Structure formats: structure tokens, C-alpha cells
Amino acid sequence: MINLIKIAVRNLFRYKRRTILTSSLIAFGVVLVIVFGGLAISFKTQMVGVITNTALGDLQVHKKGYVESIDNLPLNISLSDSEYADVERSLKAMPEIAAYSPRIKFGAMISNYVQTSNIRLTAIYPELESNTLPDLIKRIKSDIGDKKNFLKQGEILVPENLMKGLSLKVGDEIVLIATNKDGSVNGIPVRIAAMMENVLGPSGKDGYIHIADAMSLLRMEKPEIIEVAIKLKQFDQLGKVHENLKKALSQQPTQKEVHTWEQLSPFASIARIVDLLILVVKFILISIVLVSVLNIMTMSVYERISEIGTIAAIGTRPSRILTMFLMEGFTMGLLSNFIGVLVGVGVLLLMDTTSINFTFGQMNVTLAPDIPYSEILLTTVIVMLVSIFASLQPAYKASRMEPVDALGHV
Amino acid sequence: MSLIKLENVKKIYQTGEIPVTALNEISFTIERQTFVSFIGPSGSGKSTILNLIGSLDKPTSGNVIVDNVNVATLDRSNAAMFRGSTIGFVFQNFNLIPVLSVYENVEYPLLLIKQIPVSERRERIHSLLEKVGMIDYRNKYPNQISGGQKQRVAIARALVTNPKIVLADEPTANLDHKTAFKVITIMHEMQKTFGTTFIFSTHDPKIVGEAEIIYTLEDGAIVNQEIKQKG
Incomplete structure (x- = not known):
């Protein structure tokens, strides 16, 4: 040879x-x-x-049917307390999962008492969200001090577009008005903690508030979780974890759906x-x-x-x-x-x-x-x-x- | 038992629609360790005989027995193996490989056909190049040596696998008379040294003097056989 x-x-x-x-x-x-x-x-x-480290996470869990209606941000397709507890149990049982963050997502109006605009809000527990989306804080354009607890109760992170459009600045007080799932309207005042840029470009209108404020605004007695964002220890295990999690959740009494970031983002x-x-x-x-x-x-x-x-x-x-x-x-x-x-x-x-x-x-x-x-x-x-x-x-x-x-x- | 035996061998080439008879029912035998020449004009069938003995071609009819093997029945692969083990070739146009040195040209058949240890291979090539007087040119390339020298290298290449038969088809056709005679003399010396049967063809009657047996061919038939006394 x-x-x-x-x-x-x-x-x-x-x-x-x-x-x-x-x-x-x-x-x-x-x-x-x-x-x-x-x-x-x-x-x-x-x-x-x-995309996964600042917005979506690697995987997301919703109640069955939510993603089909995601554009309407329906509040009635949420996980009850016991359903979320079931999901949490499954997540904790999987060693491949590094962190997860429950969220309530809903549409609202934002007003500076002179002008009003619409906003898409994600209510979070800041520490859990920070663990799940480690680069989220990079999108915050103001000084936030404690990076783990970047959002306190009574505060809001407002997207750059709205800050400019409504002539807002950090520290201003604004009012959030939303309709809850029963159709009644409520409003709460919140203080702008920081401005944040949108990963998807200038058209975004995504803001963040604390889950406790969302509960107050939407008149929830207990958090009714809309979605759970999940961070994996190793991204290349996405397919395997997706399948395993689907299997685990399918054994629970109520139906849930698990989506990878690819199924949720147009960037896929x-x-x-x-x-x-x-x-x-x-x-x-x-x-x-x-x-x-x-x-x-x-x-x-x-x-x-x-x-x-x-x-x-x-x-x-x-x-x-x-x-x-x-x-x-x-x-x-x-x-x-x-x-x-x-x-x-x-x-x-x-x-x-x-x-x-x-x-x-x-x-x-x-x-x-x-x-x-x-x-x-x-x-x-x-x-x-x-x-x-x-x-x-x-x-x-x-x-x-x-x-x-x-x-x-x- | 004869080394080579041709029995009623006929070879017809098809040139377009016209059949051309190159050999017409010829029969002869060649003994081991002889120095044989086929002489005749162009088209008399000399090359065809050598091609048949060398299993490069097959007869239209008849048997070609070489070293107890009917070469007419061999398939391509077995014919190649037979040639590699039994026959060495010297060609009219030398057919040395231009990108290989003199040494490498002689080494080539050993690399492709026979697996022998490097030291033995080197020794065999050196010995052969010395015998044909080309050892000092071993690092030269074919385009750096003369026609006569090329043919000496070709003789060394033909002998390097220790064949029983060396077939040389018009080995002197591209050489001047003096050089041609030298080449034939070297071939004869090699035949004596190694006991190999040398068969060469030529159309030049002046250089067949060295041959022990001379077959004269005309129109595909042997018209004369001359046997000289050895020694």
C-alpha cells in the first residue's frame, strides 16, 4: 500500500x-x-x-392549547397551583435541567397619565428568571444594582420603544391597566426601574414586572402560571430532554405541552x-x-x-x-x-x-x-x-x- | 519437456470487415535456456508469436503451452500473474517510465508484483544494473540516457523478477547497428548468466548472429529454422 x-x-x-x-x-x-x-x-x-439566554429559555412548558392562541395572550389557559406543582415536580426530577422560571404573560395598557399605549408583559420572579435566562440583564440598559434581584415589587422594566414613545425616564411612575380573565379591568401604579432593549428589534413591546404585581393587577389569589421557561445544563441535550419531559408531563392528569425554542422562535x-x-x-x-x-x-x-x-x-x-x-x-x-x-x-x-x-x-x-x-x-x-x-x-x-x-x- | 510449445496456432485479426491471417497453423517448440530469434519482414507474424507466448494475446485456434500452462485459457488476472512470475518483456520503444529514475524503473516490477524484502530488492537491482553496465546511471532519468542505455535498463527490468523467459520484440529497431549489436550481446550474456530463455524478434538479419536458434517467418508461417551449435 x-x-x-x-x-x-x-x-x-x-x-x-x-x-x-x-x-x-x-x-x-x-x-x-x-x-x-x-x-x-x-x-x-x-x-x-x-434568543435562549435572553428571552425564550431552551424549552417552555404551557398548558395544552396555549401556543396555538399565543398571539391573544389568553389568561384562561394557565396552570393552576396544583398543575404547576406537578410540572415543578417533573422538572426537579430531571438532572439535565439547570433552572426554570414560571411566568405570567398578558397584554396590558401603559399610561403616563397623558398618553397610553399597549404593552406585552411578562411577570416573573427575578431570581428564577435570572437563573433561567442568564443574559437577560444584558438587555437592561440602566444601572440595576443587584443583578439577581433586578426587579422589585412595584417596579417595571419598560422596552426602549415605549420609553421613547411615551417620553418616559427611569424613576417615572406609570399606570398599568389590564383586563383579567373574568373580564374586569384593574390598574396599578408602578415605577420604571430600568429601560430594556428588545432582542427582536425596535418593534418589540415586551416589558417585565414582578409576579406579585401581576397577581394584584389581574386579581389572582394564587399565581396562575402561563408558561415555564427552562434552562438546560447542556444545550446539546435539548432533543433528549424535550422527549423525556413530554413523556413525564403526559403522565399527569391535565395535558401540558412542551416546546423547544426552535418551535417558538422565528429565528429557527x-x-x-x-x-x-x-x-x-x-x-x-x-x-x-x-x-x-x-x-x-x-x-x-x-x-x-x-x-x-x-x-x-x-x-x-x-x-x-x-x-x-x-x-x-x-x-x-x-x-x-x-x-x-x-x-x-x-x-x-x-x-x-x-x-x-x-x-x-x-x-x-x-x-x-x-x-x-x-x-x-x-x-x-x-x-x-x-x-x-x-x-x-x-x-x-x-x-x-x-x-x-x-x-x-x- | 519443452519450455514453449505452439501447436497448430492460427491467429486471425479482423481489420474492419477484412480478416487478416497473422499466423497460419504454425507449430514449434523452444527448449529451456536457449537464445532464440524470430526474423522476418514487417507483418510476417513475429510480434504476434511473441504476444501469444507472452499471454498478451490469445490465438484464434491452437494451443500455446508455456512452462506447462496453456496460456490461451488464462483469464486477464491469471494471465497477468503468469506474466509476472514467468515472463520478462523488452520493448522496441524501451517503455521506461519517464518520471522514474533508472533504479526506480528496474524496481517498478518488484513494487507492483513481487513482495520481497527491501534489502534483497536493493541487492538484486544493484547486481542487475552492474551486469548491464548501468549502475553509474542509476539516478538518471530516461530522458538523460541514450537509446542503447535505455534498452539495457529495459533488459535489467525484464530480468529483475527472475523470469524463465524474456521476450524482446524488435529490441534493436530504434538503435544504430553498433548499439543494436551491443544490446543483443548483453542479452546473450544475461541469458548465459541467469539461464533464462531469451526470445527476440528482428527484421535485421545482421544482428541475429548471436542467436542459437533462428526462425525465419514469412506471411505468418515458419519458412526456415536454423539451429547453431552452443558454445
Whole structure:
């Protein structure tokens, strides 16, 4: 085998310029996949991190039917005290879950006594929310002091848009007015604790209040939890935990639903498009390798017909000739892939040290691409397999040549 | 038992729709350790005989027995294995591999066909290159040596696998007379040294003097057989 590789390398470098050009083309394709893959995966990871760590959590539990009506923010599809206790019990029993945060979500009116606007409120226990969404406080644009207890009873975090639209400032008192599930209207005064930016951009109208205030505003005797956001210890266990939690909750008397962030966020579609683009780039790579190796190997066979006759005449078996040419294609792919991986990783390391910044919605994101080891491995496997596949036809042709005809070829 | 035996061998090539008879029911035997020449004009069937003995081609009818094997019945893979173990080839155009040095060209059949230890391989190649007078050129490439030197390298390559038979089809056709004679002399020396049966074809009657048996061919038939006394 080593001899075959030696012979393959020698044969490849007979035509240095041609081999270098073809290798460069394949290496360019590999660089493209690695760099694009690294950037795209980094972008996706960052964005998923932003969404799950500042807004949605990794998973959410609702009472059955809530997500279907989520646009109306219905208050009547909530978990009763005992139902929430059941959910809590299931969550505590799963070691993969790092934290969870119960929420009451509802629509309300916000008034500065002069102007009124609508607002979407999420009522939380600040400490639980902070544990579940560790980056939530990064969205708060004012000094909040205690980061664990960033929201006290009687306070509200108002989104930037409303702050500007209603000419509000931190410390101002405003009134929240909401209709409870029985249809009666109530209002409470609250103080603006801080302004917060919205992860989804300038159109957002999401504010936060303490759950105790929501109970008061909505005239609840006990918290009627609408959703439970969940943070996992390891994000890559999302699928497994999702399934296990669904199974656990299905055994409870009332029906609940469990959704992953992907099922709740429109960004999941963008993430899928990113995956699709990576796939497209891989197809481009496959095409480059296929055409390049097929071309070079076909040329190689036609240029060396007489030589194939000679090696066949001196006793080389057809299977050995086939292996020789396959090995040439394989070596071509291997060398090109090696160069491509080196350059690709070099480019990513360079990007990593320079750090690329961009804004997504109103969030500043720093793109620091990691080396995508799984992409490199997959790319290597693709290049190797496609190189062998592309060499197959020319190699087969070489192995089937009649030595007496090949020797007579001019 | 003869090393080579051809029995009523007929070979017809199809050139378009016209059949061309290259060999017409020929029969002969060749003994071990002999130095044999086939002489005749172009198209007389010399190369066809060598191709059949070398299992590069199959007869239309008749038997070609080489070293007790009817080579006409071998499939491609077995024919290749048979050639690798029994036959060495020297070609008119030398057929050295241009990207390999003299040493590597001789080494090539050993790398592809026979698995032998590196030290033994090196020793065998050195010994052969010394015998054909090419040891000082071992690192040269085919384009850096003359035609006669190339053919000496080809002889070393043909012998490196220790074959029982070396077939040389017009080995001197691309050489001047003096060089051609030297090449034939070297072949004869190798035949004596290794006890290999050498069979070569030529259309040049001047260089067949070294041969012990000379077959003269015309139109696919043996028209004369001359046997010289050994020694």
C-alpha cells in the first residue's frame, strides 16, 4: 500500500502545474466549506444563545392549547397551583435541567397619565428568571444594582420603544391597566426601574414586572402560571430532554405541552436557512472535487495508455492497476484536503483574533468563529469519498485495457 | 519437456470487415535456456508469436503451452500473474517510465508484483544494473540516457523478477547497428548468466548472429529454422 501511495504521488507530480492547479481548486472548495461553516455555525450559536439566554429559555412548558392562541395572550389557559406543582415536580426530577422560571404573560395598557399605549408583559420572579435566562440583564440598559434581584415589587422594566414613545425616564411612575380573565379591568401604579432593549428589534413591546404585581393587577389569589421557561445544563441535550419531559408531563392528569425554542422562535427558520446554505456550499465542494478529479484522472489515463500497457505486460493484475489509479485520485483528494484544512483553519484563527462585530436586532454580537471540527471531519470524508468515486471510471477504464492494444497505442 | 510449445496456432485479426491471417497453423517448440530469434519482414507474424507466448494475446485456434500452462485459457488476472512470475518483456520503444529514475524503473516490477524484502530488492537491482553496465546511471532519468542505455535498463527490468523467459520484440529497431549489436550481446550474456530463455524478434538479419536458434517467418508461417551449435 505504501508503495502504491509513493507511486501515486510520483504520478501526480509528473504534471506539476496541472496537479497544483487542480489541488488549489479543491483546496479552495475545502477552505470555503470550513470558513463558511465556521462562520455560519458561530453565527447560529451566537444567535441561538441570544434568543435562549435572553428571552425564550431552551424549552417552555404551557398548558395544552396555549401556543396555538399565543398571539391573544389568553389568561384562561394557565396552570393552576396544583398543575404547576406537578410540572415543578417533573422538572426537579430531571438532572439535565439547570433552572426554570414560571411566568405570567398578558397584554396590558401603559399610561403616563397623558398618553397610553399597549404593552406585552411578562411577570416573573427575578431570581428564577435570572437563573433561567442568564443574559437577560444584558438587555437592561440602566444601572440595576443587584443583578439577581433586578426587579422589585412595584417596579417595571419598560422596552426602549415605549420609553421613547411615551417620553418616559427611569424613576417615572406609570399606570398599568389590564383586563383579567373574568373580564374586569384593574390598574396599578408602578415605577420604571430600568429601560430594556428588545432582542427582536425596535418593534418589540415586551416589558417585565414582578409576579406579585401581576397577581394584584389581574386579581389572582394564587399565581396562575402561563408558561415555564427552562434552562438546560447542556444545550446539546435539548432533543433528549424535550422527549423525556413530554413523556413525564403526559403522565399527569391535565395535558401540558412542551416546546423547544426552535418551535417558538422565528429565528429557527433562519437557523435552518443557515444549515441549508452550509449544505449548498458542501454540494459546491462535491461538484468541484468530482469534476476536478474526474478530469485530471481521465486525462491521466489517456496520456498513459502505453504505460498502462507496459505495467500490464510486466504482470500487474487488472485489480492492481485499478487500485493504482484509485490511489492517485485518493492521494489528490487527500493532499488538496490537507492544504484546504490548513488554510481554512488559519483563516478562522485569524478571524477569531480580530473578532467581527455586528448587530442583530438591538443586540451587539461578536462573531468569534470556533474551529468546526465536525465540519472538518465531514469535509475530509466527503473529499476522500468523492475523489475515489470520481477516479472510479478512469481507473476502471485503465484496468480493462488489453495490454497488447495499450502497448501499440501511440 | 519443452519450455514453449505452439501447436497448430492460427491467429486471425479482423481489420474492419477484412480478416487478416497473422499466423497460419504454425507449430514449434523452444527448449529451456536457449537464445532464440524470430526474423522476418514487417507483418510476417513475429510480434504476434511473441504476444501469444507472452499471454498478451490469445490465438484464434491452437494451443500455446508455456512452462506447462496453456496460456490461451488464462483469464486477464491469471494471465497477468503468469506474466509476472514467468515472463520478462523488452520493448522496441524501451517503455521506461519517464518520471522514474533508472533504479526506480528496474524496481517498478518488484513494487507492483513481487513482495520481497527491501534489502534483497536493493541487492538484486544493484547486481542487475552492474551486469548491464548501468549502475553509474542509476539516478538518471530516461530522458538523460541514450537509446542503447535505455534498452539495457529495459533488459535489467525484464530480468529483475527472475523470469524463465524474456521476450524482446524488435529490441534493436530504434538503435544504430553498433548499439543494436551491443544490446543483443548483453542479452546473450544475461541469458548465459541467469539461464533464462531469451526470445527476440528482428527484421535485421545482421544482428541475429548471436542467436542459437533462428526462425525465419514469412506471411505468418515458419519458412526456415536454423539451429547453431552452443558454445
